[in-house]
Amino acid sequence: MYSISQLQDLINKQIVEKKYPVTPAELYDPITYIMSLGGKRMRPVLTLMACDMFGGHVTKALDPALAIELFHNFTLMHDDIMDKAPLRRGQSTVHSKWNDNVAILSGDVMLVEAYKTLVSSIDSSILRDVLTVFNDTAAGVCEGQQTDMNFELMQDVSIPQYLDMIRLKTAVLLGCSLKIGALIGSASTEDAEHLYNFGVNIGIAFQLQDDILDVYGDPEKFGKQVGGDILSNKKTFLLIKAIELAEDLDKEELQHWLSAADCDPASKISSVTAIYDRLGIRQLAEEQMNLHARKSLYELNKVSVKAENKQVLVDFAGQLLIRET
Amino acid sequence: MYSISQLQDLINKQIVEKKYPVTPAELYDPITYIMSLGGKRMRPVLTLMACDMFGGHVTKALDPALAIELFHNFTLMHDDIMDKAPLRRGQSTVHSKWNDNVAILSGDVMLVEAYKTLVSSIDSSILRDVLTVFNDTAAGVCEGQQTDMNFELMQDVSIPQYLDMIRLKTAVLLGCSLKIGALIGSASTEDAEHLYNFGVNIGIAFQLQDDILDVYGDPEKFGKQVGGDILSNKKTFLLIKAIELAEDLDKEELQHWLSAADCDPASKISSVTAIYDRLGIRQLAEEQMNLHARKSLYELNKVSVKAENKQVLVDFAGQLLIRET
Structure with missing residues (x-):
């Protein structure tokens, strides 16, 4: 079994080595930029961990784990536009460093890159199951973000409504990361x-x-x-x-x-x-x-x-x- | 063989009957809205046509065709924000009728809906091939849109650059629509x-x-x-x-x-x-x-x-x- 820090090293290496097309630069440079801002890489590490747990080859889970980190960073890139956030991990957000249009379109292609990375790395026998949990999760994360924005304008939010919002906005992606790792590990x-x-x-x-x-x-x-x-x-x-x-x-x-x-x-x-x-x-x-x-x-x-x-x-x-x- | 107008009727029926989640309304109402604005439905009709051409069951191609129309309308929703366009087919654009944030996030979930609709309707034997052409096309369309925006700021654009831009922004999605229909028709x-x-x-x-x-x-x-x-x-x-x-x-x-x-x-x-x-x-x-x-x-x-x-x-x-x- 790998330790958390070993898995972090593996996914960070995968992120650094991943190459995107060179042009148009406005589309692909922001992807390299936001992916280089760091973080604990919790979600891809969970994917690797789950695969490892069932005796799967962690190398087979590296690209799917990268896809999940790409998806997570796509949501950050678009959320930062919507929240008008100037900083992300102490550095300029993509829409501040470039502009809103670049952050919209680069985020879009980042979501497509996540799908590309999944489709090219997942075995056919589990492709539909992996994509189904990924799709449901992606829609759920969008629903959670919209609900969170709606809460800002609402007088009364109940505890059950709040718990459901954080389940969608934050929690389902952790579940999805683990489930995809488990499926790759033949669970x-x-x-x-x-x-x-x-x-x-x-x-x-x-x-x-x-x-x-x-x-x-x-x-x-x-x-x-x-x-x-x-x-x-x-x-x-x-x-x-x-x-x-x-x-x-x-x-x-x-x-x-x-x-x-x-x-x-x-x-x-x-x-x-x-x-x-x-x-x-x-x-x-x-x-x-x-x-x-x-x-x-x-x-x-x-x-x-x-x-x-x-x-x-x-x-x-x-x-x-x-x-x- | 079906006629073009028969195929248009079939896809329009599929679009009208498609139901999205009810909440959050800000996320899903804009999808129903933009899909109801009409148009010739050229891309989904091409998918149905290609399937029909090889003797495939057109009903099997209806959801994949809908997925392509969803993808096309997702690009329109985001392009309209970037172009600050007030009107689309004579009606308010989504970002004008709601706001930019709604158009960003609703567009995101629309892209995910396109993938959901594909993944749930395509046979396992061709799922990877279909998703591969869809992914490459989706990235290409984003590249075309970015290149088109870049052209606005450039002094010299050559004819080959222009032809490549319209190939990506417009033409590859027609190719993709036909190819997916052909694959469903067992070409x-x-x-x-x-x-x-x-x-x-x-x-x-x-x-x-x-x-x-x-x-x-x-x-x-x-x-x-x-x-x-x-x-x-x-x-x-x-x-x-x-x-x-x-x-x-x-x-x-x-x-x-x-x-x-x-x-x-x-x-x-x-x-x-x-x-x-x-x-x-x-x-x-x-x-x-x-x-x-x-x-x-x-x-x-x-x-x-x-x-x-x-x-x-x-x-x-x-x-x-x-x-x-």
Whole structure:
């Protein structure tokens, strides 16, 4: 079994060695650029891990894993246009460095490249199954992004609506990454499905952790500005739960901060955090996160390979439960 | 053999009956909207025609044909954002009716829908071949669109560069439509390739005809404003050839009209048309168009089915040669 860092090295090498057509430069340079911005490569690593788990040849999963990373970066390229984001991993986004049109069209061809890379590397016996989960996932990710944008304009978002949004926007791609790796590793349909469910639940848990860390994270470790979600009134699990539970003075104060136009950022962060503390929001978010982490381990437990082959994924899920305490 | 209008009815019925998810409405309503704007459905009809030609069941080609029409309309939805076009077939474009973000994301999911529709309807025995030509075509169409946008900023575009651009932007999708239909109809690889080449050449001829009609068309029949390309300095075959051939006074006058900021539109159209006439541009464009129409018939001739099965495509190509005279 390969370690996570070995698999990261393998996929990073695959990404660096991948060559795209030279012209038109405006179409293909942005692909090389965004793929070079780095990241943990979590999704392609999951594909390689799943293949490895069932004794499959990891080399056979490298191009499919690259296809998934291409798809993920295509969504980032288009999301950054829609969010008008200037930076991605500390560097200019594609639409800032070039322009919106370049980011639209280069993203389009990137999605096509993902399909090309899949179609040319997947065995015929599993091609339809792989493409079916990939297609359903790709549509789901678009649905999640649209729902997230809709939430910005909505007054009332419920917790079930929020959980369904993060399932689509973030979690199904982790499930898809694992399922494709499992299919390449010749896993049974049942095992591939259990790994898919493992991935979806771990993805939801990850997003909830991200919501919690945005408020309660160590600024040095978190990598993003603590309190960013509070400042932008982002409808996270924490805010939605707080709106649901707040009464009387807490409710008034929360509404004040949500509608305050010009306010001191530090005051807003500390005041809203204090409301969260009084309502016990952190604990509720951690319980929800734990629930999904446990569900993921329950699914992993059902996969019919020996325990030592699952250890790397157990560790992956376990990191969440550890950080929580 | 079905007639063109019978095939148009079949594909229109398929388009109307196709159902997309209901939510998020911002994602799926624009797909139903753009698909309802009509058009000749040339690409899906070619798919059905090619299948029919080899004795295949046209019903088996209906979903693949729909996938091609979905792909074509996805490119229109994104191109309209890039071109800031307010109208498409006399109706609001998606980005005008909703907004840019909706048009980006709805277009993305439309491309995924095209793949879904293909993957769920194509037999396993030809799935990889169908997806390979579809992927190569999709990337080519993006390359053509980027190249066309680049031409707007370039001083010198050569005729070979122009022909290559229209091959990618317009013609390869006609070739792809026919090839996929041929593969569904169990054509041999050679026959499918001949039909692909027929489609590419007929597509180039069509675009050249469009360039000619923009200047010399009957305003009542053409459906677009005659002279629109001249007014916008669009680098068509006619303008590129005229820049190449004009000397002395013609050259000076052409340059004057190309750089004139505020000028009477009717004077610009009549003056540039007069320069084209003096240089014999129309005849040169018609010769080029004829060349590709003849090449297309040469390829069709090599297809190993009886002559009567080819007649509908011969007529299709023949329309070009007739209109020229």
